[in-house]
Amino acid sequence: MHTVLVSCTGNTNKPNIITLAWAMPTSANPPLLAISIAPTRHSHTLIEESGEFTVNIPTLETLQAVYACGSLTGRSFDKFKKTNLTPLPSKKIKAPAIRECIAHLECEVDGQFTTGDHTLFIGKIVEAYADMGVFNESGYDLKKAHLLYHGGGNNFTVLDPKIYKA
Numbered sequence: 001m002h003t004v005l006v007s008c009t010g011n012t013n014k015p016n017i018i019t020l021a022w023a024m025p026t027s028a029n030p031p032l033l034a035i036s037i038a039p040t041r042h043s044h045t046l047i048e049e050s051g052e053f054t055v056n057i058p059t060l061e062t063l064q065a066v067y068a069c070g071s072l073t074g075r076s077f078d079k080f081k082k083t084n085l086t087p088l089p090s091k092k093i094k095a096p097a098i099r100e101c102i103a104h105l106e107c108e109v110d111g112q113f114t115t116g117d118h119t120l121f122i123g124k125i126v127e128a129y130a131d132m133g134v135f136n137e138s139g140y141d142l143k144k145a146h147l148l149y150h151g152g153g154n155n156f157t158v159l160d161p162k163i164y165k166a
Contacts, residue, residue: 003021004023006020018074022118035121
């Protein structure tokens with residue numbers, strides 16, 4: 001599953017980061033995406049409090065930080081300090097972007113649904129931006145953007161940059 005870092009902040013305005021492999025687009029018009037988070041997670045509480053989150057796209061170069069953000073709890077650790085990730089002011093919401101990531105989707109919660117043991121947050125994308133040069137006419141330039149995919153446990157991989165046309 002494609003791995004993302006979701007940054008959020010609640011009533012205290014202390015930012016947090018959660019690593020997720022359960023994230024997907026759900027609509028092009030309007031632009032919506034879904035993330036799935038267990039209610040026991042600290043980020044779940046923060047997103048419910050603020051009604052917003054930023055989806056950040058990490059790369060292989062941030063692997064150790066990605067793993068730490070999925071292993072440590074924001075209730076006990078400042079994940080930005082612990083991982084040396086840099087919070088950047090977002091353009092339209094309070095939840096920060098992450099400088100070390102290559103793309104950012106600022107979202108306002110548009111819906112929330114309980115799905116078994118997780119909550120599905122539907123985010124309306126209110127701002128999207130990426131580093132120069134990581135996209136081409138087909139999407140991500142896979143030779144430049146080493147996107148992370150979670151294989152389970154502490155196993156991650158990247159895609160082979162060879163593109164096969166159908």
